[in-house]
Amino acid sequence: MLVKIKVNGELRSADVPPETTLLKMLRESLDLTGTKLGCDVGDCGTCTVIVDGVSVNSCLMLAGRANGSEITTIEGLADSNTLHPLQEKFEEHGALQCGFCGPGMLMSAKDLLDKNPDPSIHEVRDALSGNLCRCTGYTKIIEAVIDAGRVMRKEISA
Amino acid sequence: MATRNKDIQTDTDQVIKTEKAKSPSSQPLSVPTDNPVVYPLDLPQGEARLRTPAVGQRASRPDGRLHGLGQTQYIDDITFPHMLHAKILHSDHAHARIVSIDTSEAEKMPGVLATLTGAEVPENSFGPTFQDQPILAYPIVRHRGDGVAAVAAVTEQLAMEALEKIKVEYEPLTPVFDPLEAIEDDSPKIHGESNIYTSKIIKKGDVEKALKDSPHVFHRQYTTQMVEHVPLEPQATIASWDGNGRVTIWSSLGRITLGREDISRTLAIPQSRIRLIGTIVGGNFGGKNEIRNEPIVALLSKKSRRPVKCVFTRDEEFTSSTIRHPFIMDYTTGVNDEGLILARKIRLVLDGGAYCSWTGTTIGKGSILAPGPYNIENVFVEAYAVYTNKTTTGAMRGFGAPQVCFAYESQMDEIANKLGIDPLEIRLKNGFSENSLSPTSQTLQSVALKESLNQASDRFGWKEWKA
Amino acid sequence: MWYPIGFTVLANPSAATVKVNTDGTATLLTGTVETGQGALTVLGQIAAETLGLSTDDVHVVSGDTDVTPMDTGAIASRTTYVTGNAIVKAAEKAREILFEAAAPLLNVKPNQLEARDKRIQVLGFPSSSIPISDVVQHSESVVGNPAIGSASYNPPTLAMDPETGQGKPFNTYVYATQIADVEVDDETGEVEILKIVAVHDCGTPINPMLVEGQIQGGISMGVGFALQEEILFEEGRQINPNLTNYIMPTSLDMPELEVGLVDNYDPTGPFGAKGAGEPTAVPTAAAIMNAIYDAVGVRITSLPATAERVMMAILEKQDSEKTAATG
Numbered sequence: 034m035l036v037k038i039k040v041n042g043e044l045r046s047a048d049v050p051p052e053t054t055l056l057k058m059l060r061e062s063l064d065l066t067g068t069k070l071g072c073d074v075g076d077c078g079t080c081t082v083i084v085d086g087v088s089v090n091s092c093l094m095l096a097g098r099a100n101g102s103e104i105t106t107i108e109g110l111a112d113s114n115t116l117h118p119l120q121e122k123f124e125e126h127g128a129l130q131c132g133f134c135g136p137g138m139l140m141s142a143k144d145l146l147d148k149n150p151d152p153s154i155h156e157v158r159d160a161l162s163g164n165l166c167r168c169t170g171y172t173k174i175i176e177a178v179i180d181a182g183r184v185m186r187k188e189i190s191a
Numbered sequence: 192m193a194t195r196n197k198d199i200q201t202d203t204d205q206v207i208k209t210e211k212a213k214s215p216s217s218q219p220l221s222v223p224t225d226n227p228v229v230y231p232l233d234l235p236q237g238e239a240r241l242r243t244p245a246v247g248q249r250a251s252r253p254d255g256r257l258h259g260l261g262q263t264q265y266i267d268d269i270t271f272p273h274m275l276h277a278k279i280l281h282s283d284h285a286h287a288r289i290v291s292i293d294t295s296e297a298e299k300m301p302g303v304l305a306t307l308t309g310a311e312v313p314e315n316s317f318g319p320t321f322q323d324q325p326i327l328a329y330p331i332v333r334h335r336g337d338g339v340a341a342v343a344a345v346t347e348q349l350a351m352e353a354l355e356k357i358k359v360e361y362e363p364l365t366p367v368f369d370p371l372e373a374i375e376d377d378s379p380k381i382h383g384e385s386n387i388y389t390s391k392i393i394k395k396g397d398v399e400k401a402l403k404d405s406p407h408v409f410h411r412q413y414t415t416q417m418v419e420h421v422p423l424e425p426q427a428t429i430a431s432w433d434g435n436g437r438v439t440i441w442s443s444l445g446r447i448t449l450g451r452e453d454i455s456r457t458l459a460i461p462q463s464r465i466r467l468i469g470t471i472v473g474g475n476f477g478g479k480n481e482i483r484n485e486p487i488v489a490l491l492s493k494k495s496r497r498p499v500k501c502v503f504t505r506d507e508e509f510t511s512s513t514i515r516h517p518f519i520m521d522y523t524t525g526v527n528d529e530g531l532i533l534a535r536k537i538r539l540v541l542d543g544g545a546y547c548s549w550t551g552t553t554i555g556k557g558s559i560l561a562p563g564p565y566n567i568e569n570v571f572v573e574a575y576a577v578y579t580n581k582t583t584t585g586a587m588r589g590f591g592a593p594q595v596c597f598a599y600e601s602q603m604d605e606i607a608n609k610l611g612i613d614p615l616e617i618r619l620k621n622g623f624s625e626n627s628l629s630p631t632s633q634t635l636q637s638v639a640l641k642e643s644l645n646q647a648s649d650r651f652g653w654k655e656w657k658a
Numbered sequence: 659m660w661y662p663i664g665f666t667v668l669a670n671p672s673a674a675t676v677k678v679n680t681d682g683t684a685t686l687l688t689g690t691v692e693t694g695q696g697a698l699t700v701l702g703q704i705a706a707e708t709l710g711l712s713t714d715d716v717h718v719v720s721g722d723t724d725v726t727p728m729d730t731g732a733i734a735s736r737t738t739y740v741t742g743n744a745i746v747k748a749a750e751k752a753r754e755i756l757f758e759a760a761a762p763l764l765n766v767k768p769n770q771l772e773a774r775d776k777r778i779q780v781l782g783f784p785s786s787s788i789p790i791s792d793v794v795q796h797s798e799s800v801v802g803n804p805a806i807g808s809a810s811y812n813p814p815t816l817a818m819d820p821e822t823g824q825g826k827p828f829n830t831y832v833y834a835t836q837i838a839d840v841e842v843d844d845e846t847g848e849v850e851i852l853k854i855v856a857v858h859d860c861g862t863p864i865n866p867m868l869v870e871g872q873i874q875g876g877i878s879m880g881v882g883f884a885l886q887e888e889i890l891f892e893e894g895r896q897i898n899p900n901l902t903n904y905i906m907p908t909s910l911d912m913p914e915l916e917v918g919l920v921d922n923y924d925p926t927g928p929f930g931a932k933g934a935g936e937p938t939a940v941p942t943a944a945a946i947m948n949a950i951y952d953a954v955g956v957r958i959t960s961l962p963a964t965a966e967r968v969m970m971a972i973l974e975k976q977d978s979e980k981t982a983a984t985g
Binding site: 040041042043045060063065066067068069070071072073074076077079106107108109110111112113114115116119120123124125127128129131132133134135136139165166167168 | 226227228229230231234237249251252254255256257258259260261262263264265267268420421422423424425471472473474476502504505
Binding site: 285 | 659660661662665666667689691692693694696698699702703704706707710711712713714720721722723724726728729730731732733734774775776818821822823824825826827828830831832833834835836837839853855856857858859861862863864865866867868876879880882883887888889891893894895896898899900901904906916918920921922923924925926929931932935936937939940941942943944945947948951957959960961962
C-alpha cells in the first residue's frame with residue numbers, strides 16, 4: 034500500500050506491505066536510519082519520533098496509520114546552520130555515551146520542552162521514563178534537558 | 192540544414208510529449224524542495240577540546256555530536272546492494288542430541304538463498320577461555336539459546352518464515368538446572384566427565400586455626416541472580432566476500448584483533464583474508480566480547496555470494512548472548528572484640544551456564560576479590576564453576592566483583608552491627624593502605640581505599656547522620 | 659570495594675601508532691573499539707598530551723583489522739591503562755623524531771626539548787621554540803624523517819601458584835566507596851533510593867566528565883542488580899526475555915547522585931591514570947542492602963531485593979519478634 038507522509042518538512046511516500054511499522058518505513062524505505070530499533074515492541078523508546086505533535090514509539094505505529102501525518106525525526110532536529118539547543122546541551126554535558134538511546138531520548142525531550150518549557154527535574158524524569166538508557170544513569174541527560182530548556186526560554190545563551 | 196534540424200526537433204518534441212502522456216506515473220510523486228536530513232557542518236567543537244594540556248580537560252566527544260544528530264552508523268544502519276538477511280533457529284530443548292536436521296523445505300522457498308547447519312562449519316568451536324562452545328550446535332544442544340541452523344533470505348520476514356520450515360529431530364537428554372545439583376557426581380553431564388569445569392583456590396596463612404581462635408565467628412550464605420547486559424543495540428553483524436576470497440565483516444564485537452583470530456580458526460582461512468571492522472557499538476558491558484554470529488553470517492554470505500546481515504532480536508539478546516554468573520557464596524569470618532578480621536573462609540559456586548565463555552576470568556577475579564579490600568592474614572577461598580543447561584554465563588561488567596562485593600560488604604555491616612562498631616570505623620580499621628598485602632600476597636601500590644571511605648562519608652554527612 | 663585493571667595474569671597487550679601531520683595535527687591508530695564509554699576521546703587526549711597538542715588536533719581511527727594495530731579489546735577496564743600506555747610510548751617515539759629534527763634548528767640537543775602548547779620548545783626557556791607544524795614539515799621534507807611512532811604495552815604480572823593462588827595477577831587496582839540513603843515502605847516492601855554518594859579512585863582522570871558518566875551509568879546497573887533485574891527460568895526456558903518483564907532502571911528509578919573522584923596518581927599508568935569502566939557497578943548493591951538493613955532491620959542475602967522479598971523479610975522479622983516477646 035502507498036503511504037504518504039511529510040517527514041521533517043518534506044513530502045515522501047513509499048509502497049509498503051500493510052503490516053509495515055512506521056519505524057521500518059522510515060529506516061528502510063526512506064533511508065532515515067537515525068531512529069533506532071532496540072526491541073520492536075515499544076519497551077525501550079529508541080524508536081521515538083514525533084507524529085502530528087505527539088511523541089510516539091514508531092515501532093508500535095503501522096505506517097498506514099501515519100498516512101497524511103507530519104513527522105519529525107532526529108534528522109530534522111537541527112537546521113543547516115545550528116544545532117537544536119537540546120543537541121548542543123547533550124554534547125556539552127557529555128549526556129550520550131554509546132548514543133543508541135540518543136535519537137529517541139532527544140525526541141522525547143523535544144516533545145516535553147515544546148509543551149512544558151520550564152519543567153521540574155521530576156517532570157523531565159517522567160517525560161523520559163519511556164526511553165531506556167543503559168550507559169549513562171540518566172543524570173547528565175536530565176541536566177542537559179534542563180539546561181536546554183533555559184536556552185529555549187532565553188534565560189541563558191546557547 | 193536548419194530546416195532539417197527543426198523538423199527533427201519538432202518530431203523529437205512530439206515523441207517526448209506522446210510518451211509522457213502515455214505514462215504519467217513515470218513522473219516523480221513530489222519534487223523534493225526541502226531536505227529531510229539537515230545538519231550544520233561548520234560549528235566549532237567544544238572549547239575544552241581546543242585547550243592544552245589535553246589531560247584533565249572535560250573535552251566533549253566528537254562522536255557525541257554525531258550521536259545527537261542521529262548520524263552515528265551502527266551496524267543495523269548499514270546496508271549494501273543485494274544484501275540478504277539472516278535469522279537463526281534456536282533449540283527446542285535445554286539438553287538434547289540432534290538426530291537429524293532437514294533444511295530442504297526452507298531451501299526450496301523462493302527468496303531463500305542459503306542455509307547453514309553446524310556440520311558445515313569448518314571448525315565448529317570457540318571460546319575465550321577454552322573452545323567448548325559451538326558456532327551452531329551439532330550434535331548436542333546444551334541450552335535453549337543454542338543455534339542449530341541459520342538461513343539467509345531477501346527479507347527478514349522471509350528468513351523467519353524459512354526457519355519454520357526447517358525440521359529438526361531431537362532426542363531429549365536429561366537436563367540439570369541447579370548448580371548445586373550439577374556439582375554432584377551423579378548429575379547429568381553436560382560436557383565431558385564432570386560438570387565442574389574450572390576451580391580456583393586461594394590460600395594464605397592457616398584459616399582453620401585462626402577461625403578456631405577467633406572470639407566471634409560470623410557465617411552467612413549470599414546468592415545473586417542472573418542478569419543481562421541489555422545493551423540498547425542488539426548484536427549485529429554483516430559479512431561480504433570479494434572475488435579474491437577475502438571476507439569483510441562488520442561487527443559489534445568489542446575486541447577485533449582476537450575476534451579475527453577466532454573467525455580465522457572457525458572458518459579455517461588465513462587471518463590476512465579477513466577484515467574485521469568494529470563499528471561504534473551501542474553498548475557492550477561484556478556481552479559482545481566474543482564471536483557469536485560472525486562465522487555464521489560469513490558462511491551464509493559465502494554460500495549465497497551476497498552480503499548478509501544478521502541482527503539479534505531483543506529476545507535473542509536475552510537468550511542467546513551471555514549473561515552474568517549467579518554466585519552462591521558462603522562466607523565464614525572470624526573477628527576479635529575490636530572488629531579486626533582475623534580469618535575469612537569463602538566458598539563460591541558459580542552457575543556456569545551451558546558453556547565456559549569468560550568464566551575463567553570471572554572465577555579468577557571473583558576469587559581474588561572475594562575477601563574484600565581488607566588486611567586479612569588467614570584466607571581460604573575455594574571457587575567452582577559448574578555447567579548447567581541454561582543460558583551461557585560470561586563477561587559482565589565486574590567479572591564476579593559485584594557479586595562478591597555484595598557478600599563481603601553485607602557481612603562487614605553485620606559484624607559492625609553485632610559488635611556495636613560504626614560501619615565506617617570497622618572498614619577504616621581493616622582496610623588496605625599503601626603497601627598492604629592482597630590475598631595473593633601482592634604488595635599493593637597507589638591504594639586510595641581509606642581516602643574514598645573518608646571522602647564519601649564526608650560528602651554524605653555520615654558522622655552527622657549517625658549522631 | 660577494590661577492582662583490578664587488566665586481565666588476570668594473562669598477557670593482554672595493546673599496540674598503537676601515532677602519526678603527526680605537516681600542519682601539526684595528528685592521527686592515532688588503535689585497535690580498540692568504542693563501545694560508548696568514550697575510549698576514543700580519552701585515548702585521543704592521551705596522545706595529544708604527549709605531543710603537546712589539543713584534544714581536537716588528534717583524529718582517532720579505531721576498529722579495523724586491516725588498518726589498526728593489535729589490541730586485546732575493550733574489556734576488563736583496561737583501555738585507559740593498557741592502550742593508554744601504548745599510546746604514550748608510540749607518541750613519544752613520534753615526538754623523538756620531532757625533537758631530533760628541531761634540535762639543530764634551536765641549537766640544543768634533543769633531550770633539552772619538550773612539546774607543549776603546539777610548539778617544540780627548549781626546557782626552561784620556552785621563548786625559544788618552533789611551532790610543531792614547522793618541525794614536522796622540516797622533518798619530513800628536509801631531513802627525510804616522517805614523524806611516526808608505534809609501540810605496545812602489557813601490564814607486568816606474575817602467575818598465581820596453582821595450589822595457593824599466591825602471585826601478582828594485576829599491575830594495579832582501583833578503589834571506591836558508595837553510600838546509599840533509602841526509604842523502605844514497610845507495608846509493601848518497596849525500596850526507594852533517595853540518594854547515592856560515590857567516591858571513586860581512577861588515578862588521574864584523563865577526562866573527568868567521562869569518568870563521572872561512567873560512575874553514574876555503573877550505579878544505574880548496580881541499582882538494577884540490587885532491586886529489579888532478574889532473568890527467570892522455568893525448565894531451562896527464560897520466561898522474561900523482553901524489556902516489559904525484565905525490569906531495569908528508567909529515569910524515574912534513579913536517585914540523586916553525588917559523584918566525586920579521589921585525588922590519586924598511579925605512576926604506572928598514562929599520566930597517572932588507572933581506569934573506571936567496571937568498578938563503577940560493583941559496590942552499589944551492597945550499599946543499598948546495607949541501607950535497607952539500616953532502615954527496617956532486615957538483611958537481604960539474596961538479590962534482587964524486590965518488594966516481595968523485602969516484604970517477606972519484614973514479616974519474618976515481625977513474626978520472630980512477636981515469638982520472642984510472647985515466648
